Amino acid sequence: MATEYASSGEYIKHHLQNLTYGQLPPGFERHDAHGNVEVLQQATWTFAHGAEEVKAMGFWSINVDSMLFSIGLGLIFLFLFRMAAKKATTGVPSGLQNFVEWVIEFIDTSVRGSFSHRNALVAPLALTVFMWVFLMNAMDLLPVDWLPFAATMAGVPYLKVVPSTDPNVTFGMSLSIFVLVLYYSVKMKGAGGFFSELAFQPFPKFLFPVNLLLEGVGLIAKPISLSLRLFGNMYAGEMIFILIALMFGGGWVLAVFGGALQWAWAVFHILIITLQAFIFMTLTIVYLDMAHAEHH
């Protein structure tokens, strides 16, 4: 399928472009595929074609594909687990309930292992993080061209199927968690306690600007590293899938070799997607545990 594109560069670019809906400012010059230029007379709501247009749309635009896929996957997760929860019996569990219980016990064990305080929010939060991230990552295992190709046939110009390769998605989660961390830090230690934790250690009190800088960077690094780790891993993994997919256009020898490579990378990726989901969940628990803990 790579052969449909003018160059492999364009193919890659196309695959890394979100389906963004936003407003183009008046006077914007749109270039279509045939090199024609259209100057917009007024502000126009439309889907972005190419990175330039995405940039021009600014903050108030939305990645429709990321939203649809992430919400869809989240609903699948909630639907399955809600079904199991509704039918949950204390007797011998059947297929779905068995699986759901297995996941929940795994999460519960992780939470009990890393979180030493009482908070009814943390375990469901960890479950949501794990399952949602896992499902979003798992979209990576679909061959990179299937859904975008189908979308192109249906007239949708761009489609990025792995929501966790969109930094908006990972930051959306990590920033929400960061807000929770701040909230529980203040709730558990009081505003003063939280401030003194940031300002009066590790160095003596008179060095508080240095302390504040160090601890502040440490604090802010938490959500950023959390989301960038997931984003970076999934983005890089997706990129390799795309590069492998390029080989399918290079004659049958390369295609067979590419097929083998894709299979191998997909198998390896099963490990990565699970691991990344697990890391994201564990760090969420650990950060919240740190927010609850009193330092002295």
Added chain:
Amino acid sequence: MNFNATLIGQSITFIFFVWFCMKFVWPPIMNALETRKKQIADGLAAADRGKHELELAAKKAGDNMRDAKAQAAEVIAQAEKRAAQIIEEAKLAAKEEGDRQLAAAQANIAQETNRARESLREQVAGLAVAGAEKILRREVNAQTHADLLGQLKAEL
């Protein structure tokens, strides 16, 4: 990496998902798990108790059995003792009766013997007196010699 309103949308979605999970997914499943855990623990405890009770009952049954055996043995021993006693008593009574009858027979015999001897003595004495009378008829006065004759009679 360009950020746009997706960030906000994702945050809202995430918060909603977590809320839903916390409200409708986690508690019922956790409840079911806890309840089952308790049921299993109870079941195991009950099984243990049942086993213990069975052991006790078996022990009690054994005890009862042993007691009954001992009782039966005692009863048999007593019965045997009693039987022996009865036999002894019967033997004793029979011997006594025999002795008594023997003694009575012997006494009877002795009496008969004495009586026979008396009558014999009477007859011998009569014979002797009669003989003497015949011899002495003439010379002897019965009245004068009556003492002598009586004496003789006593001697015989």
